[in-house]
Amino acid sequence: MSFKAVVVGAAGGIGQPLSLLLKQSTLVKELALYDVVNAPGVAADISHINTPSIVKGYLPKDDGLQHALKDADIVVIPAGVPRKPGMTRDDLFNINASIVRDISVGIAAHAPKAFVLVISNPVNSTVPIVAEVLKKKGVFDPKRLFGVTTLDVVRASTFVSEAAGKPTESLEYRIPVVGGHSGETIVPILSQTQPSSNFDQSTLEGLVKRIQFGGDEVVKAKDGAGSATLSMAFAGARFATAVLEAASGKSSQQPEYTYVHLSADAGGKEIESSLPGKAEYFSVPVLLGKNGVEKILPIGNTTDYEKKLLETAVSQLNGNISKGVSFVESSK
Ligand code: NAI
Numbered sequence: 001m002s003f004k005a006v007v008v009g010a011a012g013g014i015g016q017p018l019s020l021l022l023k024q025s026t027l028v029k030e031l032a033l034y035d036v037v038n039a040p041g042v043a044a045d046i047s048h049i050n051t052p053s054i055v056k057g058y059l060p061k062d063d064g065l066q067h068a069l070k071d072a073d074i075v076v077i078p079a080g081v082p083r084k085p086g087m088t089r090d091d092l093f094n095i096n097a098s099i100v101r102d103i104s105v106g107i108a109a110h111a112p113k114a115f116v117l118v119i120s121n122p123v124n125s126t127v128p129i130v131a132e133v134l135k136k137k138g139v140f141d142p143k144r145l146f147g148v149t150t151l152d153v154v155r156a157s158t159f160v161s162e163a164a165g166k167p168t169e170s171l172e173y174r175i176p177v178v179g180g181h182s183g184e185t186i187v188p189i190l191s192q193t194q195p196s197s198n199f200d201q202s203t204l205e206g207l208v209k210r211i212q213f214g215g216d217e218v219v220k221a222k223d224g225a226g227s228a229t230l231s232m233a234f235a236g237a238r239f240a241t242a243v244l245e246a247a248s249g250k251s252s253q254q255p256e257y258t259y260v261h262l263s264a265d266a267g268g269k270e271i272e273s274s275l276p277g278k279a280e281y282f283s284v285p286v287l288l289g290k291n292g293v294e295k296i297l298p299i300g301n302t303t304d305y306e307k308k309l310l311e312t313a314v315s316q317l318n319g320n321i322s323k324g325v326s327f328v329e330s331s332k
Helices: 015-023 039-047 061-069 089-110 123-136 150-163 167-172 201-212 214-222 230-247 266-274 304-330
Strands: 003-008 028-034 054-058 074-077 115-118 145-147 177-179 186-188 256-261 281-289 292-296
Touching: 003 015, 003 061, 003 230, 015 028, 015 039, 015 230, 028 039, 028 061, 039 054, 054 061, 061 089, 074 089, 074 230, 089 115, 089 123, 089 304, 115 123, 115 230, 123 145, 123 256, 123 281, 123 304, 150 167, 150 177, 150 186, 150 201, 150 214, 150 230, 150 256, 177 304, 186 201, 186 304, 201 214, 201 304, 230 256, 230 281, 230 292, 266 281, 266 292, 281 304
Parallel strands: 003 028, 003 074, 028 054, 074 115, 115 145
Antiparallel strands: 145 256, 177 186, 177 281, 256 281, 281 292
């Protein structure tokens, strides 16, 4: 089984390597690359790779977005502007909110059944924006909309394996990361680290900070040239592949962590009622299936320290979520 995949924002720092990685997937039969600039160039380049998928590039002219989205099974969105030093993800809201809203209008019209994977920041608000647009058009399915938070999980395993003195074994390390995707809304549950690791409290707090603010290390090192692109492309491709593998019928008992509307499954409602406050959206452990979210698993036991982290995350997230919802309500 293979699918039509669309990358919206395909000519960007994330879009290009993400498109390259998706071109390597045998689960993709058609790869549509859309951007407001340079998408045909990126598509021409990638199309010379001798893997089975057909690659086409689209610009806004001649209804490019509509043609790119038509019959899509999965739409991955890394469109928008990235951070510069000193900026938070929320500082991107003013520009990226309208970009994501307009793309969502296209998805509602031309690919209403597609899996939608949102990378554009601030994810905590852009996912509610997509949901509100799809709701307005009567095509919202919470099982098919995902905020991509995989990079937080990827960073957690890298940083924890380093701290455990086993940097080459990072693939072995599995750490649940829940909440949202910015600063203190990112909550690594280090007490559930597999293989189990005993860190003292100060190492633990250092690790939590590093996972929460790992993106800043990249923004600072790039010194004005943007934020994480290559590690994000890796993480985005990993998550997109998991969604497609599940859609093709290959089930996995390994959860993916992703930011979803908690109505996607009964397990989400249980998590919502166990959280220290209201949270309509949360990054949670999800088992994927043919139709997207198949089951939301419980977050599991947390320490008192992690409960405090969850409290902070929930209070910040609510503001981010309402901001996205109000933006669509106030849009024409
Ligand atoms: P970039 O500036 O290199 O690329 C963005 C691309 O989007 C550009 O090619 C631009 O032409 C395109 N674009 C702008 N408006 C568009 C529209 N209306 N339709 C289609 N394409 C449009 O930025 P980069 O570094 O690729 O980052 C993209 C987004 O991903 C940013 O918002 C960034 O904050 C976010 N990001 C998310 C992460 C996550 O973990 N979810 C991690 C890192 C970045």
